[in-house]
Amino acid sequence: MVRLIGREPYSAQVLRLFEMTPRAGRAGTGPDWATGESHEPLSATQVRAHLRVVSDQILEARYEVRGCPVTVAAAALIAERWSGRTLPDARIAPRAVLADLEASVSKLGRVLVVESAFQKALQAARTNA
Amino acid sequence: MVRLIGREPYSAQVLRLFEMTPRAGRAGTGPDWATGESHEPLSATQVRAHLRVVSDQILEARYEVRGCPVTVAAAALIAERWSGRTLPDARIAPRAVLADLEASVSKLGRVLVVESAFQKALQAARTNA
């Protein structure tokens, strides 16, 4: 008889990433680390992306975040995907991230904040190199 | 806990007379009996009063009635009171009847139909005599 509806409005993927927050954390020490930061004042969302890049390859991606579950999940998703990639392969399509997270388009703005932080980190890494 | 309100809107007196209908019935046979009839078409109330009068005294009063409980009770009340009275003592004050029956003034019209039947019967008895 009982119909228990899931923890809307979050997909299982968002819930997993939000709860486990894989690869969350600050930059390590050392010159290999590059950081990018972005924020959006209306929702007080803040994202910092950290990339450890050695000779064109992202050895490790981390993030710091203050934001809603989709924001956190998006940061975790990108950090997971980028860890190990070469710089030319490090790309984000925000709409694809939304789709992978099964999140509503109303969350696109948040994903763009995350994207921006990672792009800035990438930029910084390139400048470092 | 339970508050059971009585069988409004009827007083105990109305209920007793309506249920027992003392002295209800047609006229007996013989010249001592006089009858008066009255009706009120709107409510289809009909009352017939029968008096057996011998030398200025009402030996017996009866009634026939089609009407509401207060009408029936009023007829019964008057028949009870008049039985045994002398003609000069046979009087009805409809408002007093209402009060005795603890009935609302909205029933005054019905009591007037009853009164009228009894008055007509009295008239007939006087004419007989």
Place this chain on the structure above:
Amino acid sequence: MSIYLDHAATTPIDARVVARMADVMASVHGNPSSTHNPGRIARGLVETARDDLAALIAGQSGQIVFTSGATEADNLALFGLMRGAPAEQRHLVTSRIEHRAILDAARQLEAEGVRVTYVDADREGRVPVSAVEAAIGPQTRAVSVMWVNNETGVIQDVMAMAAICRARGVIFHSDAAQALGHLPIRLCDTGIDLASLSAHKMGGPAGVGALWVGARAAPLLKPILFGGGQEHGWRPGTLPLHQIVGLGEASRIAAEQLAQDIAHYQAMTELLAARLSTLPSVQRNGPAELRAPHILNLAFGGVDGEALHASLPGLAISGGSACGAERGEPSYVLRSLGRDDPAAEASIRFSVGRQTTENDIELAAKIVENAVKKLRSLWSD
């Protein structure tokens, strides 16, 4: 105690419904609008109940707006349709034998400048389809005619009326409070646009009902109560979980045993009619055919109505509707049947329910027979 033959006023809550409601009241604590787990459990129960009611009426769940009963549903339908009507569509057609919830709302609409046409019933208590059709004009926005009259049990030809309304581009509403659980009802694909429903006439709890809002009516309907945005904005207020669960459970049971219930109601009312037909001067108010199975309204000639009712303290019956009874007014529905001298007869609405037994009927018939005989004996024509 009394023999209860007033199921059309309200019928006992089915024991299965009571059990289910008590269970939910004791064990589920959550506001169906809350997003936490208890709230979601409550919401799930609400949606299951909505499905059960929808299944009983062959409507869609999303078309059901829970209300506090059929009275509110009637008000929502009429005010919701007419208050927002453009100036050239402020005409409502209804009948003179509607429930007070419709008639009083219509009167209020008149005070607000809506033109209302009241169609008379015929001497059998039927609202003629042709009269409804004739009353529809270019300004008519809506027609409201009840499915089953609550005093006579007469079934109105709402399908034919709905078809005409659809053809004329007019919204058709029906108060189905006495039809639900007593007749097969299929709302989808009928042309009916709105229907008022109540739980407590079919074994559910009083204080809950619904307005079924079909696709054509939905864009035209405005709310009459304002607040928390529940029920698609049509009906605010915390959803009363146990009440809605009760309505759902009553619906489920009614759907399951409708044929059996109808047969039982029919058997009981026909048995009573047969028993009382042995008395002289007894007439049915309304026709023997095309009446809801649970209502039998009889007129006893030559007996004062008030006196007959006062003679039956052991019977729980009704002279008209329970609402009218409070004011002690003679029934406007029965008056509209156009009998020669309605004051010279006493009418009783007997209405049966699931719990009614043959024994109840036999006893009731005896009690009524004795009372009628006794009252008639007080007068000779």
Place this chain on the structure above:
Amino acid sequence: MSIYLDHAATTPIDARVVARMADVMASVHGNPSSTHNPGRIARGLVETARDDLAALIAGQSGQIVFTSGATEADNLALFGLMRGAPAEQRHLVTSRIEHRAILDAARQLEAEGVRVTYVDADREGRVPVSAVEAAIGPQTRAVSVMWVNNETGVIQDVMAMAAICRARGVIFHSDAAQALGHLPIRLCDTGIDLASLSAHKMGGPAGVGALWVGARAAPLLKPILFGGGQEHGWRPGTLPLHQIVGLGEASRIAAEQLAQDIAHYQAMTELLAARLSTLPSVQRNGPAELRAPHILNLAFGGVDGEALHASLPGLAISGGSACGAERGEPSYVLRSLGRDDPAAEASIRFSVGRQTTENDIELAAKIVENAVKKLRSLWSD
């Protein structure tokens, strides 16, 4: 299962109330408007319940109009007063922190040509008496300010407002849904003219409440629903016996143990406040004093609101009101408190009930503490 700290959204029906309702549902079958014996038994129960509610609020039984809840009572009060207002009195004063039932009704009244003044609350969540006074003009017919805010628990100075209104010849209404059973309420001799009441915030069933109508307001109040003439014509529809009995029983219990309940609520919310005050950057939304004992609203700085709520699946709590939650809008009440950057903090309304234990509170505090710490650990300033 969840720890339920959302009693202000709806609180479990008290077991004694459930038992009483189940008993009445199973054993009393009668429409309170019917004049036969079962009807009279039902009517007697309704009147006893009315007396019990009247006793809880120190009002007269005859001044209570049963409704389907506080939402309907709010609507009845506002529309009932304002729609019939003469042209020179079509001005309503209310506050910006009212429940949606008031705000949405007020917005509808504006659409109908009524002028409405919305008084702002101060940074503590209090509606200043002076601001209400200043808003009253020669055309003001009514003022409506809630007794206890449902999000912050702030108690408004309704007595002072009522006194001013009385002196100015203006009707004063208060939504007392969150006050009933949580504060001593005396309606007689206070200057308050109308009060909205709900059962399900104090251990009664959802779907029933009342509007208390004082002597000064009675002649001015028009009904908003039309029908069978029940409740002095102010509220039609078959009286839902078991619901009203539930409200009565909840009132009786609340009256009996009010002091004890208040002490318990106070102890629970203060314990929670003490436990969570060990976390940095925690602020009360609203003042510590002059708040209803059952509501504690805390703001956690540096944490995203949605993230905090999503981190607490084991807690049944509310971000704002349950109604607002459905739409996922940020709380207009909290926004009105005027904090510097409300987006940069997460607010939780904790609300306790009779069933809340110290253990619930300790556990909840731990869960919240962990969640806040975890979320804060994701970001370094």
